[in-house]
Each structure stands twice: as C-alpha cells, then as structure tokens.
Amino acid sequence: MEGNKQVYLTAGIIIALVVISLVFFFGSPPACGPERAGSNYSVSNCETGCAQDSDCVFSCGCGPINKNETCHDEGIVYDCVDHSTKCEAGTCVASEMPLQVTVRLDKNEYEQGQTVNASLSYNKKIYYWGKSSWSIQKLENGNWVKVLREEDFTCSNQPDCEDIDFYLVEKCQPLIFCEQDAWQEVTGQARLSWNQLQQGWAIDFRCQSLQTGEVENRPCNIFTPALPGNYKMVFEYASEINQDDLFDRSIDIKYAEKEFTIKEKAMTEKPKDCSLYELPMTREQIEKCTCPQGIEKFHSLNGAYCASS
Numbered sequence: 245m246e247g248n249k250q251v252y253l254t255a256g257i258i259i260a261l262v263v264i265s266l267v268f269f270f271g272s273p274p275a276c277g278p279e280r281a282g283s284n285y286s287v288s289n290c291e292t293g294c295a296q297d298s299d300c301v302f303s304c305g306c307g308p309i310n311k312n313e314t315c316h317d318e319g320i321v322y323d324c325v326d327h328s329t330k331c332e333a334g335t336c337v338a339s340e341m342p343l344q345v346t347v348r349l350d351k352n353e354y355e356q357g358q359t360v361n362a363s364l365s366y367n368k369k370i371y372y373w374g375k376s377s378w379s380i381q382k383l384e385n386g387n388w389v390k391v392l393r394e395e396d397f398t399c400s401n402q403p404d405c406e407d408i409d410f411y412l413v414e415k416c417q418p419l420i421f422c423e424q425d426a427w428q429e430v431t432g433q434a435r436l437s438w439n440q441l442q443q444g445w446a447i448d449f450r451c452q453s454l455q456t457g458e459v460e461n462r463p464c465n466i467f468t469p470a471l472p473g474n475y476k477m478v479f480e481y482a483s484e485i486n487q488d489d490l491f492d493r494s495i496d497i498k499y500a501e502k503e504f505t506i507k508e509k510a511m512t513e514k515p516k517d518c519s520l521y522e523l524p525m526t527r528e529q530i531e532k533c534t535c536p537q538g539i540e541k542f543h544s545l546n547g548a549y550c551a552s553s
Contacts, residue, residue: 277316278305285316292336300329300336308336343368347477347502356469356509357440362477364434364500370481373493374425377481378436383474391475392443394467405464406527408449413459416451426490427482436477440506444468444531445543466543468531472508476501523547 277285290306291313293299300308305317308329327338343366350361362378375395381388394404401420448461478501486492518533518541525533525547535541535550542549 275316276306276313278320281316281320290315293334294331294336297330300331302327302329302338308338310336341367343483345370345481345500347479347500349477349502349504353505353507355507356472360438360440360504362436364479366430370430370483371427371485372430372481373427376425377479379478380438381476381478388476393438394441403464405447405466408464410449413450413452416453416460416462424491427485440470441467442470468527470506472506474503474505476503518548518550521547
C-alpha cells in the first residue's frame with residue numbers, strides 16, 4: 245500500500261512538472277478576455293455559443309458571451325454603454341439598449357428642512373436645456389405646480405429680502421438678467437441638491453436709479469421652507485437636437501421624473517401667535533407663527549401679523 249502511494253505521488257509530481265514545462269515553453273493556455281489583459285487573452289477565445297436568448301450576457305471587456313463564460317478583465321476600467329443580447333443563429337450577439345434616463349433620489353420621504361439630493365443616470369448621449377432642465381413640482385389640487393427655488397434666481401441680481409435694509413434708500417444695482425439657456429450635452433453625472441427653500445412671495449423695496457437719480461421700486465424675494473406634501477423632481481432632456489440652432493426647442497423633448505414626499509417636521513414647541521414675536525422676524529417665525537381661529541394671517545416687509553378682528 246505504501247508503495248502504491250509513493251507511485252501516485254511520483255506520478256503527480258511528474259505531471260505537474262510536465263504542465264509547468266509546457267507553460268514555460270508554450271505560454272499559458274488561451275483564455276477569454278481583452279488582449280490588453282495579457283498575451284494569452286483574446287475575445288476570440290470566449291464561448292459565444294447559445295441555444296436561446298437567456299444563454300447570453302454582455303460584458304464590457306468581451307462583448308456578448310455565453311452566460312457560463314468568464315471574461316477575465318479584472319482590474320481594467322471601462323467607459324462603455326451597456327447592450328442587451330440575443331441568440332442569433334446559435335451565437336450570442338449584441339443588440340443596442342433602448343435609451344434609459346432615470347432620476348434617482350437618496351430618499352423617497354424627507355422631513356421638512358432636509359436636503360433633497362437627486363442624480364441622473366443615462367445610458368446614451370443626451371442633451372439638457374441648461375440649468376432650467378432641473379425643476380421641482382408640487383402637487384396642488386390635483387395639478388403639478390412648479391416650485392421656484394433660491395437657485396432659480398442666482399443668475400440674476402434679484403436679491404433676498406433678508407439682505408435689504410428697508411429703512412434706507414441706497415443706489416440701485418445694475419440690472420442683470422439670466423442668459424438664455426441652450427441645448428448642451430450632458431457629461432458626467434448630473435446632480436441637483438435642494439435645501440427645501442422656495443420663493444414664498446416677492447415684495448418691492450426702494451432704491452435710487454444710477455441713471456436718473458430717481459427713486460424706483462425693485463423686487464426682492466422672501467424664501468420660505470417648503471410645506472409638507474407630494475413633490476416630484478423633473479429633468480428635461482432630448483436625445484437629438486438641431487446642431488445648427490442650439491436654441492431650437494421644436495424638437496422631441498422628454499422628461500424623467502421621480503416623486504417624493506415631504507412630511508411635516510415634528511414640532512419641538514407649540515407655534516406662537518404672530519403678535520408675540522419681535523420684528524424683524526426670521527423666515528421660520530414668519531412661516532410657523534399662527535393667528536387665532538378665524539383671523540387671517542398677513543405678511544409685512546419684515547414679519548407677519550394677524551388682521552384685526
């Protein structure tokens with residue numbers, strides 16, 4: 245018995261030495277993988293035979309291959325477009341994937357005041373209409389209504405009312421208007437973050453014109469926290485545009501969207517009557533203060549008050 249074990253052990257060593265010698269002289273056996281993975285790798289070595297569509301998968305390194313085949317492309321980074329596959333005449337072949345554009349959110353439900361983070365995924369070249377492609381809409385009485393964010397005013401100099409001293413008449417700043425948007429290709433991963441502040445209303449302040457010296461009215465914005473409710477993040481895009489006119493919107497415009505909910509933040513203290521706050525009031529005080537039942541709430545330049553009964 246011991247003699248047989250010795251024979252088997254010796255035979256095993258001999259076979260191993262033969263294999264090592266063959267590898268040394270002739271190289272490693274052919275393997276499925278891109279040529280840049282090594283001298284013995286080639287896509288032509290991959291098994292691509294199939295009997296039905298479900299036998300096929302797509303690999304960025306090797307293309308369409310049999311699902312039981314392994315594409316040895318470890319450590320190689322690709323920037324490729326995914327494809328669907330099918331079995332055609334006994335061979336796995338690639339068929340182009342349909343355009344897929346998806347808005348993703350980090351949550352489906354947010355408390356008031358939490359930042360809403362959105363990102364865009366897409367599998368083909370698409371174009372967007374500048375900053376205006378992103379929008380947020382709120383469901384009100386069965387209709388989706390656009391929410392005006394602080395970011396919607398950053399390209400102009402329509403100021404925040406919190407930055408205005410309404411007791412002074414200062415020089416008017418030169419008017420700056422937003423540049424017209426145009427179609428441009430989406431590159432990288434498009435993202436949007438919303439701090440849940442929206443334009444509550446706009447009021448006028450007085451300033452002195454640089455040209456005429458006369459006092460004129462200019463608008464400023466008061467931003468308030470978004471109210472609880474159902475919202476959706478929308479991204480506007482196009483798969484084909486008029487390359488001769490990047491301002492042309494008479495094309496097939498598409499929309500990707502994702503709904504989410506803002507729920508009311510748990511109150512740490514009971515809302516106070518508006519008359520109990522000193523002026524000027526903060527945004528949160530203006531938004532949260534209450535009036536007695538049946539008394540209408542109004543907003544002034546620097547606070548909120550209840551109408552006389």
